[in-house]
Amino acid sequence: MRESPHQDAPAGAAEPAAIRAQEAHPGPHGPAPLWQPDAARIAGAQINRYRQWLEHEHGLRFDDTQALWRWSISDLEAFWESIWHYFDIAGQRGEGPALTQTGLPGARWFPGATLNYAAQALRAAPSDTPAIIASDETGALEELSWTEIARRVGAFAATLRRHGIGPGDRVAAFLPNRSDAIVAFLGCASMGAIWSICSPDMGAASVLDRFRQIEPKVLVGTASYRYGGKVHERDETLVHLIGSLPSLTLFVQVPGPGRAVPTPDLLTTLPWSDATAGNAPLVIDPVAFEHPLWIVYSSGTTGLPKPIVHGHGGIVLEMSKLMSLHNDLRPGDRFHWYSSTGWIMWNCQVGALLLGATACIYDGNPGWPDAGTLWRFADTVGLHFLGAGAAFHAGCMKAGLRIEGERLRQTLRTVGSTGSPLSVEAYQWLQAELGPSVWIAPISGGTDLASAFVGGDCTQPVYAGEMQARCLGAAVAAWNERGEPLVGEVGELVCTTPMPSMPLFFWGDDARQSRYRDSYFDMFPNAWRHGDWIEITPRGGAIIYGRSDATINRHGVRMGTSELYAAVEALPEVMDSLVIDLEYLGRPSYMPLFVVLTPGLELTAALRERITAAIRQALTPRHVPSEILQVPAVPRTLSGKKLEVPIKRLMLGEPAARVLNPDAVANPEALAWYQAFATERSAP
Numbered sequence: 001m002r003e004s005p006h007q008d009a010p011a012g013a014a015e016p017a018a019i020r021a022q023e024a025h026p027g028p029h030g031p032a033p034l035w036q037p038d039a040a041r042i043a044g045a046q047i048n049r050y051r052q053w054l055e056h057e058h059g060l061r062f063d064d065t066q067a068l069w070r071w072s073i074s075d076l077e078a079f080w081e082s083i084w085h086y087f088d089i090a091g092q093r094g095e096g097p098a099l100t101q102t103g104l105p106g107a108r109w110f111p112g113a114t115l116n117y118a119a120q121a122l123r124a125a126p127s128d129t130p131a132i133i134a135s136d137e138t139g140a141l142e143e144l145s146w147t148e149i150a151r152r153v154g155a156f157a158a159t160l161r162r163h164g165i166g167p168g169d170r171v172a173a174f175l176p177n178r179s180d181a182i183v184a185f186l187g188c189a190s191m192g193a194i195w196s197i198c199s200p201d202m203g204a205a206s207v208l209d210r211f212r213q214i215e216p217k218v219l220v221g222t223a224s225y226r227y228g229g230k231v232h233e234r235d236e237t238l239v240h241l242i243g244s245l246p247s248l249t250l251f252v253q254v255p256g257p258g259r260a261v262p263t264p265d266l267l268t269t270l271p272w273s274d275a276t277a278g279n280a281p282l283v284i285d286p287v288a289f290e291h292p293l294w295i296v297y298s299s300g301t302t303g304l305p306k307p308i309v310h311g312h313g314g315i316v317l318e319m320s321k322l323m324s325l326h327n328d329l330r331p332g333d334r335f336h337w338y339s340s341t342g343w344i345m346w347n348c349q350v351g352a353l354l355l356g357a358t359a360c361i362y363d364g365n366p367g368w369p370d371a372g373t374l375w376r377f378a379d380t381v382g383l384h385f386l387g388a389g390a391a392f393h394a395g396c397m398k399a400g401l402r403i404e405g406e407r408l409r410q411t412l413r414t415v416g417s418t419g420s421p422l423s424v425e426a427y428q429w430l431q432a433e434l435g436p437s438v439w440i441a442p443i444s445g446g447t448d449l450a451s452a453f454v455g456g457d458c459t460q461p462v463y464a465g466e467m468q469a470r471c472l473g474a475a476v477a478a479w480n481e482r483g484e485p486l487v488g489e490v491g492e493l494v495c496t497t498p499m500p501s502m503p504l505f506f507w508g509d510d511a512r513q514s515r516y517r518d519s520y521f522d523m524f525p526n527a528w529r530h531g532d533w534i535e536i537t538p539r540g541g542a543i544i545y546g547r548s549d550a551t552i553n554r555h556g557v558r559m560g561t562s563e564l565y566a567a568v569e570a571l572p573e574v575m576d577s578l579v580i581d582l583e584y585l586g587r588p589s590y591m592p593l594f595v596v597l598t599p600g601l602e603l604t605a606a607l608r609e610r611i612t613a614a615i616r617q618a619l620t621p622r623h624v625p626s627e628i629l630q631v632p633a634v635p636r637t638l639s640g641k642k643l644e645v646p647i648k649r650l651m652l653g654e655p656a657a658r659v660l661n662p663d664a665v666a667n668p669e670a671l672a673w674y675q676a677f678a679t680e681r682s683a684p
Contacts (some may be wrong), residue, residue, distance in 0.1 A: 033461035034431050035439060042459045047325045053086055065457045065469055066540050073475040073497050076102070080109070080317060080473065080500060087320045090123055091115025091286065091313075099498070104526055105517060107498030110313055114286040117293055117312045118153065118190035120320075121353040122282070124331075125150035130358050133334070133381050134179045137226050137364035137373075141380070144179055149186070154282030156187030159275045160218065163250045163268065167192030167287065170214045170295070172245075174200055174207065174221035174238060177341050177363040180254050180272060182350055184220045189293060189312070190284045193218075196295040196307075199342030200225045203618040204237045206305075206563055208244055210297050213307045214507050215247035220272075224258030228365040231258045242267065289313030290504055296344060298447045305563070306519060307507035310450050314500035318451040319351035326455035326471055327441065328414060329385060331356035337387035337416060338366050338374055342620070344447040345387070345418065366392055371399040378412065379405025387416030390426065390442070391589075397429040409435075414458070417442040419553070421544050421583065427464035442467050444544045446530060448520070451501045453493065453530065454542045466541040474499055476542070478534045483524055486536065492548055493534040494527040502528070545583070550644035552581045552591065554622040561644060564593075567618030568611055573598050576634045579625060580648040593625035594674075596634055603630040629677075633670035650678045 042048060051068060054060040062068040072079040081098045094112025101108045124131065125146035132149060134142040144152075165171070171188045175181040175197060188195040196214055198207045200222060211219075219242060223235040235258075242251060242264050253261060254272040263269045290311040297305040323329045335352035336359075339345035352359045360381050366374040366388065375396075378386050393415075396403075415430055415438060422442045430440050441456030444467060453476045457469040470476040478491030485491075509515045520528045533545035550561060561579055568577045576596035583589045595611065597603060608628050615624050635643040646660040656675055662668040 034427055034464045035436065035462040037439070037458055037460070041439070045459050046328050046330065047457055048459055050086055050325055054082060057085075058082070065460060069470055069472055069540075072472040076473065076497055083317050083321055083473075084110070084113075087317075087324070089115055089316060089320075090119040102498065104496070104498050104528060105502070105513065105521060107502070108290070109311075109498075109500045110289040113289040113313060115289065115313055115316060116190060116192075116284050116287055117316055117354075118186045119284045119286075120316050121186060121189075121350075122146070122150050122153065122284075124353075124356045125282075129332070131353060132179050132182060133358060133360045135362050135377055135380070136178075137229065137368065142179060149183065150282050151279060152183045152276045153186045153190060154280050155276045155278050156183060157190045157283065158278070158280035159252075159270065160187065160191060160193060160250075163218075165191070165193055165217055165250070167285065168194060168292070169218070170194045170196060170216040171218040171220065172211045172214070172216035173197040173341070174219065174234075174241060175254060175341055176200055176222065176225040176256075177339065177346060177361050178254075179361070180220075181341055181346075182359065182361075183276065184252075185294070185350065190282070192285050192287045192291060194292045194295060194309075197341045197346070199340040199620070200234050200237075201227065201232070201340065201620050202342060203567075203616075203620075204240045204244075205566070205618050206620075207237075207241060209304050209563065210307065211241070211245055213304060214295055216245060217247060218250045218252065219245065219248055220252040220254060221261075222254040222256040223261045224256035226257050226364060228368045231256075233258045235259045235261050239264070287312055292504060294347065295507055296347065296447050296450065306515065308448060309504045309507055310501055311504050314502070314504075315347075315351075315450055316354060318449070318499065318501035319348065320354050321472060322348075322443075322451050322455065323351055323355055323357075326443065326452065326457065326469075327385060327416065328439070328456070328458045329355055329357050333357040333384040334360050334381055334411070335385045335387075336360040336362065336378065336381075336383050337385075338362060338389070338392060343419075344450055347450055367395060371396045371401045372403075375401070375403050375405065375408070379408040382407045382411040384411055385414045385416065386412065387418070389419035390417045390422040391419065393417055393422060393426045393430060397426055401433075403433040412438055414439045414441050414456075416456075418444060418452075422465075424465040427462075431464075444532070444542070445471075448503060448530075449499055449501050451499065453495060454534075454544070463539075463541065466537055466543050468541050470536075470540070470542060473497075476534070476536075478536050479524065479527070481523075483527070488535065488538055490533050490535045490545055492523070493530040493532040493544075494524060495530065496527045550580065550648060552579065552623060553583070554581070554589070554591065561642075563619055564615060564623060567614045568593070568595065571610060571614060573601055573607055574611070578631075578634045578642055578644065578647065580644060580651060582648065582651055589626075591625045592627045592629055594629050594631040594634065596631055603628065631670075631673055633667055633673075635668075635670040635674070636666045647674055650674060651681065653678075 077098045092114045096112040127146040130143045131146040132144045171193050185195045221238050223238050224233050238261050251267050251269045252275045292309045293312045293315055295307045335357045337345045337349045362377050439458050443452040443455040445452030452471050453474050454467045455471045460468050475497040476495050478486040479494045480491050506516050523529045531549040533548050535543045564579055568574050574595050578594040581591045612624050649659045
């Protein structure tokens with residue numbers, strides 16, 4: 001899902017001309033749908049069953065999804081109360097309303113309720129049917145039953161309790177996308193400890209920028225992982241993390257394909273096998289609806305990554321709704337969304353367990369040794385749902401991949417996409433390859449709410465390039481800079497009603513939640529501004545055109561520009577730098593890095609490689625720029641801020657006069673180079 005939004009977007013930002021024109025694209029508004037559901041799909045649709053339940057249980061009749069959506073955002077308390085009961089949430093509902101303090105921000109949900117994410121996720125246990133099916137680049141297949149997952153979760157939680165870990169303590173993880181990570185997370189959730197994970201391809205500085213803020217007591221980590229046919233050793237990074245987190249009292253080492261870490265001094269260390277051994281009973285502690293479940297991170301253009309806290313109850317309700325009603329996932333289905341552990345889609349993938357579906361996970365490069373790797377995995381395990389970033393689908397299309405597999409042809413019902421806009425051509429290619437029985441269902445949301453604003457409805461037709469519906473309970477709109485709603489035009493994506501999975505708070509924020517408020521409510525004080533360009537179509541669908549702010553979104557993994565600058569400008573040759581991430585509907589994203597070098601130096605191939613290596617080490621390989629260019633200067637505001645958003649808008653085709661006022665620029669002479677570069681790029 002899209003990661004969210006932020007500061008430094010000027011209050012008068014208008015949609016880029018290049019976006020409005022959509023360049024040479026024919027647009028998604030043609031009369032013929034790409035896909036139509038048949039009668040069987042409509043009859044079996046989870047959203048249709050929910051609509052029938054509302055009529056039977058509450059006498060509420062809705063003739064179509066638009067009517068259902070309007071009710072869901074106009075009577076929030078009744079809607080979310082119905083979600084609790086429809087999904088039979090494993091907890092105590094308690095007394096009181098479903099929603100109090102209804103403002104944005106500041107809503108309070110189910111104040112008298114208790115529950116636990118792990119209780120909902122493990123309701124299918126005990127059972128010998130698979131809860132998790134995992135594979136990696138070796139081709140090995142691991143299948144874990146609900147019974148075995150529950151045993152391991154109970155054992156790990158008991159280990160944490162024996163070592164003094166309790167509710168509210170933070171447990172950090174440095175792990176790839178393996179079953180161990182899911183077990184460790186559920187073990188933390190079951191006892192009310194707070195989970196936080198980073199992918200091992202992240203640099204030590206980026207990981208520490210996250211974990212130092214939350215002061216974890218436990219680190220669960222591996223010293224190596226496999227990606228792209230190679231074993232990547234991370235033992236030095238792991239040792240550095242352990243030595244740099246004085247709050248740690250316990251280190252649990254998960255084996256990887258390479259070297260292990262020497263036992264750290266002055267810190268209790270356990271091998272993963274010991275931490276999950278035995279048959280301790282699974283004890284799940286009820287917690288308050290808003291008890292913190294996990295901390296995830298979304299980076300802005302300045303400052304440290306934002307440590308976003310989500311609650312047990314909000315995540316259980318939102319993910320149940322999204323997975324079932326908008327992804328049409330059913331108990332017993334086999335669900336996969338390709339993700340690293342550093343992307344919110346890892347959390348969403350685990351959310352399949354909430355419905356009693358099997359989480360099918362793949363650890364490795366989906367394009368190695370060729371573009372068909374993930375599709376072969378899908379065929380082997382018999383996926384019902386395959387999701388991935390839009391860049392993955394576009395890459396398969398460009399590689400000329402033919403999607404094959406006899407089992408897959410029998411089982412696959414749905415393909416999901418997110419992370420960036422899915423082009424019209426990619427919709428068409430997927431539908432042509434998979435045939436009329438498969439529904440293409442992109443979603444768009446973010447790390448910030450761990451859910452989606454816009455998603456699918458398998459009872460309705462699909463139009464190439466257009467997501468089908470605004471999600472139930474999400475009052476999503478396109479607004480212009482004056483806060484006026486738009487239909488058929490591009491505007492800022494806003495949500496005007498609270499959702500239960502919106503952040504409880506940012507860890508370490510002040511009493512006024514200043515950082516939280518500045519992140520989403522800076523432009524419109526009473527509406528969540530997400531930082532995406534969106535168009536609401538006349539038929540109620542939505543088109544996402546990319547980010548409206550300056551943050552970097554590479555293959556769905558969002559990073560703040562400040563993190564990249566810290567890595568690049570640490571090099572003695574680099575005096576200053578500017579990076580922008582450009583997304584275009586139907587075109588590959590383009591992320592140039594502009595560097596100002598020490599006087600007398602030229603940007604050589606060797607220096608480019610050093611800059612690239614610094615970014616790979618500090619951030620991730622995904623955040624290596626598309627191009628590195630030497631520039632005479634970085635334009636800045638009178639207060640010294642880099643003009644990221646104006647330069648981005650200039651690159652997207654807006655006239656310079658609309659982008660900024662030279663009188664507000666400290667070094668207006670620096671703008672000429674960027675204007676010339678933008679003109680050159682837009683030339684046919």
